Amino acid sequence: MEISRHVYFITFGALVTILLDFYASFSNYALILLTSIRACAMIIAFFYRVIYDTYDAKVDSDTKKSFWNPFKNLFVVIAAIEQAFVISYLKFSSDPWTILFIIQQVSMPLIAYLWIRRIERDDLSFLQYAWIEMFSSKINEASSVQRNDELQVLKRLFRCSLEDSKIVAVGTMFLFAASLADVFVPLYTGRLLSSVSFKETWPEFKYNLIMFIVVNFAGGFLGGFKMGVFALCVSRLSARIKAKLFGAYLRQEIGFFDTNESGKLVSRLNHDTQVMSSTVANNIACCAGALVRFLGTVIMMIKLSIHLTIACIIGAPLILVVAKLCGKIHRRISEKVQSLTADASDIADETIQTIRTVRSFGNENEELKKFEQILQQSYEIAVVQAVLTAAQRWFVDLAQLCMSIVMLAYGAKLVRDNYITGPDLLAFIIYQLTLGGILSDISQIYSSLMTAAGSSQSVFEFVDRQPVQKPNGTLQPENLRGDIEFQNVSLVYPARPDEIAIQNISFKIKAGQSCAFVGPSGSGKSTCINLLERFYDPTEGKILIDGREIQEYDHQYLHQKIAMVGQEPVLFNRTIRENIIYALDSTDEDKIIQAASDANAHMFITALTNGYQTRCGQRGGHLSGGQKQRVSIARAIVRKPTILLLDEATSALDPVNERLIQDTLFYNKDNQELRTVLISAHRLSSIEHCDQIFVIHKGHLIEQGTHEELMTIENGIYRELVRRQKMNLDDD
Numbered sequence: 001m002e003i004s005r006h007v008y009f010i011t012f013g014a015l016v017t018i019l020l021d022f023y024a025s026f027s028n029y030a031l032i033l034l035t036s037i038r039a040c041a042m043i044i045a046f047f048y049r050v051i052y053d054t055y056d057a058k059v060d061s062d063t064k065k066s067f068w069n070p071f072k073n074l075f076v077v078i079a080a081i082e083q084a085f086v087i088s089y090l091k092f093s094s095d096p097w098t099i100l101f102i103i104q105q106v107s108m109p110l111i112a113y114l115w116i117r118r119i120e121r122d123d124l125s126f127l128q129y130a131w132i133e134m135f136s137s138k139i140n141e142a143s144s145v146q147r148n149d150e151l152q153v154l155k156r157l158f159r160c161s162l163e164d165s166k167i168v169a170v171g172t173m174f175l176f177a178a179s180l181a182d183v184f185v186p187l188y189t190g191r192l193l194s195s196v197s198f199k200e201t202w203p204e205f206k207y208n209l210i211m212f213i214v215v216n217f218a219g220g221f222l223g224g225f226k227m228g229v230f231a232l233c234v235s236r237l238s239a240r241i242k243a244k245l246f247g248a249y250l251r252q253e254i255g256f257f258d259t260n261e262s263g264k265l266v267s268r269l270n271h272d273t274q275v276m277s278s279t280v281a282n283n284i285a286c287c288a289g290a291l292v293r294f295l296g297t298v299i300m301m302i303k304l305s306i307h308l309t310i311a312c313i314i315g316a317p318l319i320l321v322v323a324k325l326c327g328k329i330h331r332r333i334s335e336k337v338q339s340l341t342a343d344a345s346d347i348a349d350e351t352i353q354t355i356r357t358v359r360s361f362g363n364e365n366e367e368l369k370k371f372e373q374i375l376q377q378s379y380e381i382a383v384v385q386a387v388l389t390a391a392q393r394w395f396v397d398l399a400q401l402c403m404s405i406v407m408l409a410y411g412a413k414l415v416r417d418n419y420i421t422g423p424d425l426l427a428f429i430i431y432q433l434t435l436g437g438i439l440s441d442i443s444q445i446y447s448s449l450m451t452a453a454g455s456s457q458s459v460f461e462f463v464d465r466q467p468v469q470k471p472n473g474t475l476q477p478e479n480l481r482g483d484i485e486f487q488n489v490s491l492v493y494p495a496r497p498d499e500i501a502i503q504n505i506s507f508k509i510k511a512g513q514s515c516a517f518v519g520p521s522g523s524g525k526s527t528c529i530n531l532l533e534r535f536y537d538p539t540e541g542k543i544l545i546d547g548r549e550i551q552e553y554d555h556q557y558l559h560q561k562i563a564m565v566g567q568e569p570v571l572f573n574r575t576i577r578e579n580i581i582y583a584l585d586s587t588d589e590d591k592i593i594q595a596a597s598d599a600n601a602h603m604f605i606t607a608l609t610n611g612y613q614t615r616c617g618q619r620g621g622h623l624s625g626g627q628k629q630r631v632s633i634a635r636a637i638v639r640k641p642t643i644l645l646l647d648e649a650t651s652a653l654d655p656v657n658e659r660l661i662q663d664t665l666f667y668n669k670d671n672q673e674l675r676t677v678l679i680s681a682h683r684l685s686s687i688e689h690c691d692q693i694f695v696i697h698k699g700h701l702i703e704q705g706t707h708e709e710l711m712t713i714e715n716g717i718y719r720e721l722v723r724r725q726k727m728n729l730d731d732d
């Protein structure tokens with residue numbers, strides 16, 4: 001059915017009810033007045049709608065809603081007050097017609113309100129809609145698609161927690177038992193209080209006292225167990241999700257890390273997974289508990305007095321409307337506070353990470369000022385938030401107080417008319433207050449479940465993400481010779497999809513050769529080396545090692561045979577020894593010392609107080625640039641690679657040391673063979689002796705040959721680079 005037809009249908013139904021109300025309330029002027037106002041409002045809205053739908057179908061639905069919403073809310077409020085009047089003037093009896101009439105009166109405005117909202121939004125089921133309507137505080141933010149997604153995500157999260165089904169079952173048992181005990185607390189509190197105030201007999205007082213102690217003790221005791229068990233679930237779930245997410249990160253291709261900042265990924269890992277696990281375990285538990293308590297409380301209230309229960313249900317929307325209105329503003333403000341807090345922590349994080357740069361520019365005060373500015377902004381918003389929190393509390397309390405006054409006045413009338421006893425009225429009032437608490441609990445549970453769904457969605461997206469790289473093969477030949485071939489290789493980096501980093505590059509390197517990539521900065525030298533490490537797969541073309549495509553090889557095998565020392569060698573915050581043997585199962589001490597000696601690092605390491613046990617600091621920050629380079633060279637050669645990739649690996653060393661190390665690098669002492677070595681270097685004097693030199697310029701391979709051959713090319717780039725370097729000119 002179209003939206004407008006729904007509206008006509010509802011409006012027509014409401015008009016019929018109004019006529020019925022006129023008929024029922026002919027002797028009451030206040031009621032006639034209210035009914036008339038409602039009727040006028042409805043008629044105006046009805047014709048407005050007809051005109052709108054007929055003549056101005058082009059007007060966007062938001063504009064229509066902005067007109068329709070106040071009317072609709074007005075109907076509901078007036079209808080609720082009107083129904084309250086109608087009921088208060090009824091002569092209550094328990095005959096089915098009266099009950100039917102009451103149900104119709106109570107349900108009509110609620111149903112109309114819910115349906116109108118439903119049709120204005122998305123095609124949700126009535127129950128889904130009722131749930132969102134009653135408890136959502138972010139009505140306009142999410143589309144139905146999102147809500148369905150959120151529901152799916154929550155279901156999946158729930159399934160994840162079911163892996164601990166036994167623990168969850170025990171927790172749920174305690175939860176139901178504790179909630180059941182809680183249901184009886186108001187009853188016996190009321191009875192105990194009234195046995196004191198109405199001076200009941202000692203046995204009655206004793207019974208109420210014992211029951212009061214029993215239900216309170218049982219509620220607290222079982223509740224404690226429940227909390228403990230669910231806390232266990234939270235930590236198990238959190239550990240599982242964290243491990244899954246971390247595993248998913250490690251599976252991704254390097255391009256993924258180019259496009260997703262590490263801070264964001266770490267925050268997902270630490271913060272979002274925690275939010276997910278704690279919210280789902282705690283809130284699903286709380287939700288189940290709250291529903292048990294809600295049902296129990298309503299049943300007890302009906303048992304104590306059906307009249308008061310109905311009056312209470314009529315008033316409840318008023319409190320919900322107030323709470324929801326404040327909640328909406330509150331949420332917006334807290335989002336702003338959260339984003340400012342995140343900004344502040346970003347600045348702090350970045351400044352601490354780059355403290356050396358900040359210090360070298362003497363920019364500490366500016367950074368502090370920036371930080372303080374954001375703190376000030378978030379403080380100002382926090383003040384508004386504090387005022388609003390107070391106002392919200394005040395409004396909700398006021399609404400509750402009004403409700404309580406009405407209930408007490410109406411309750412007193414019922415006591416006078418002998419519909420309810422004094423002690424039961426007291427118990428009822430306590431139940432009514434408890435119900436308010438439960439409703440607000442449920443609304444908070446809903447909000448935090450939605451927050452958890454938001455966090456989970458992005459976490460699951462990462463968990464499900466399949467790396468956009470060809471899967472690794474299984475090839476593990478016993479001997480890898482070390483022949484390399486590039487066939488028309490091109491690469492576009494994922495972070496820069498519009499630029500070609502290298503294009504149509506082809507060359508062959510024989511096993512045991514040493515080759516160098518040279519060219520101006522940014523020309524694509526490191527890119528060629530990265531491709532051999534399989535950090536990226538070529539966008540076009542093939543890379544062959546010993547005649548087989550690089551992706552056919554097993555991942556672990558390939559990285560045992562190919563070692564790389566990068567431009568900015570990264571060491572782990574572990575000991576030097578641990579850094580050298582990184583990713584190796586076992587290495588005897590002699591081999592470690594041999595590798596360190598070959599990398600010309602043994603001397604400086606043994607000169608340190610703790611020798612090989614010296615810790616390197618974060619990213620190797622406790623060592624000098626040259627020391628870091630030498631430790632990482634040792635790390636590369638200790639595994640006796642068949643192919644060694646050196647990307648500016650000796651740039652921080654003096655020429656004498658550089659030459660010394662290079663001589664040992666080309667030779668694989670294990671099998672007494674030369675190894676294939678690829679060097680990317682700016683210092684051209686260090687690569688003159690290489691078997692082949694590839695000159696790369698703007699992503700193209702433009703010259704290739706030995707030093708001597710390249711020096712003979714007239715106007716050749718290599719020759720020009722050598723000339724400029726000899727004259728100490730910049731090579732860019």
Ligand SMILES: Nc1ncnc2c1ncn2[C@@H]1O[C@H](COP(=O)(O)OP(=O)(O)OP(=O)(O)O)[C@@H](O)[C@H]1O
Nearest residue numbers: 258493495496501520521522523524525526527528
């Ligand atoms: N991860 C990346 N994402 C996007 N673009 C990149 C990435 N790495 C390099 N580039 C770009 O690719 C081009 C080639 O870079 P590459 O690092 O291969 O140059 P290079 O010749 O090694 O330079 P240098 O001598 O300065 O190290 C450059 O334009 C660079 O900006």
